[in-house]
Amino acid sequence: MNRSWIDHPLAQLTLVRFYEFLREPEALFWVFIFPVLLAAGLGLAFRSRPADVLTVAATTPELARAMRQEKQLAVEQLPGAAASEELRTGKVALVAEPAPGGAVLYRYDDTNPEGRTARMLADAAIQRAAGRTDVVRSSDQLVREPGSRYIDFLIPGLLGMNLMGSAIWGMGFAIVDARRKNLMKRLIATPMPRAYYLLSFLLSRLGLLVAEVGLVVGFGAVVFGVPVRGSLGDLVALCVMGSLSFSALGLLIASRARTIEAASGLMNVTMMPMWIVSGVFFSSQRFPAVLQPAIRALPLTAAIDALRTNMLQGGGLGRVGPELAVLATWMVVSFAVAMKVFRWR
């Protein structure tokens, strides 16, 4: 029989992994749809809006007319008591009222940025109406720089989280399921090289990685204009490194468990702390300094930090040496321990 590469056991094992994944609608949802939905939801909630028009109140028609000259202010004219009530409930950012001697009194909350902005805009409008002229002529050019918004921070975080989740869940469930159903024992009863079996998981992960990373990064770029400032090759290299590292961790988690329940417990215990401390949704710098060395030693922290350096700061692989070292260590140690303790039946 003339055998082509597709009949090679490693090709067959990897192909079967793909079929099994693609025929599992739930897995498709969690790996491909869920991260995009999450990015869309959070991106919408924290999108940068054009400067809002601020609502302010004036107690006299003269002050109201003066402030209406400023387009960024919406002015209500109210009696004093009603104006105070609106200020107290936050419906207006500032109340302007006449003071003795032709002066103007602004009442606002200086801890509220909107109050401070309203103070500047209102004062400028009233001064101008009273005859002040600008000494220096000025004009505006609006620049909205991508890379510093919340969505820019979020997309690399979600990418890292997705790399971890799909590697650990993908490895964990498939391995424990094969062990539980005696399928693994049946396979090792054939001449199949055992290393191929484990390697096929890594290869299929890397194949799916292209789609996963492309989807999240592409969605961020097209919908929110999230930049990829570093080289695309470096980004792919970082994702491959991260995915291999998480896959080795997944292999370790699944190396002994006989039931899906035991494996899910282990996976959640491993991933939950990293979702919180590794800077997916907010900077890991918020945790106390004493915890920082431990947080930095976690693979998800390393992966996300490296992805942000690449995507947002355009840093090359040379700038993420420590992060790559952390990922490589996790990969080598997890894989070595997993091989030693792996339960084949």
Added chain:
Amino acid sequence: MLSDAAPGLRVRALRKAYQDVVAVNGLDLEVARGECFGLLGPNGAGKTTTIEICEGLTAADSGEVEVLGMRWQRDAARLRQRLGIQLQETQLSDKLTVFETVRLFRSFFHQGPAPLAVIERVQMEEKRDARVGGLSGGQKQRLALACALVGDPELLFLDEPTTGLDPQARRQLWDLIEDFRRAGRTIVLTTHYMDEAEKLCDRVAIMDHGKTIALGTPRELIASIGIEHLVEFSADGVNALPLAGIQGIRHVRAENGGIRMQVTELHRAVPALLDELRRQGVPLTELRTHSASLEDVFVALTGRHLRDD
């Protein structure tokens, strides 16, 4: 090649204990090339442990195992290429089709028929693109057999190949196993169905508590207990004592609310039984006779039935 002259399987003084249970306790076996050999015994007799040691999946505590003249410690890779194995209760991946499953297993072997040829051999051409998850129990067992046959094995290990199947699916599987044996290959199978062992096996070893308690062809084993027939009947209020005196009736005991007797001369024993019941004035509510089987051999040797249900 030297190993071609060696027996299919040779086992000597095999022992295996799990924590506090001795699963295999000093077992000896020899299976010739081209023979279909059965390990018959109740659940927990040590059949599966024995066959898995022979398959190189479980390590023995002590004893020797030689498969096709080779040993697992030395020749594992060569041996794997030449064996076909069907495990008890393996669930193949539900998401794959029959063809994909067979092609995967075929990829592990250097030689063997094309996947489609194996699928035809187990009569599943029509199901080649069906998902494994949607197959019936009998079809799944035939697929498992196909996966064992992809490497064109010289020796086939089958662990309870028909457990849980309906009678038609069992007969279908038996035909496939007989085809394989007719091709001159060797089969070692375990079963707790006596009819399966009688139908398929050239020789049978009856196992109990990790040991062989009887060994021979099904016919020899049945003859060895000196019983030709068994008669079972129910009759309320019968006095069983006089029955033992009737000519041709050897062994009488009460069982499941009836009486069970071993009989050598059925044509004399039954009329005599009916006469005795008429004399006692008790009506017969049930009467069954059957030829002695391997089940009866097991009962005669151990006092227990193969299956408790």
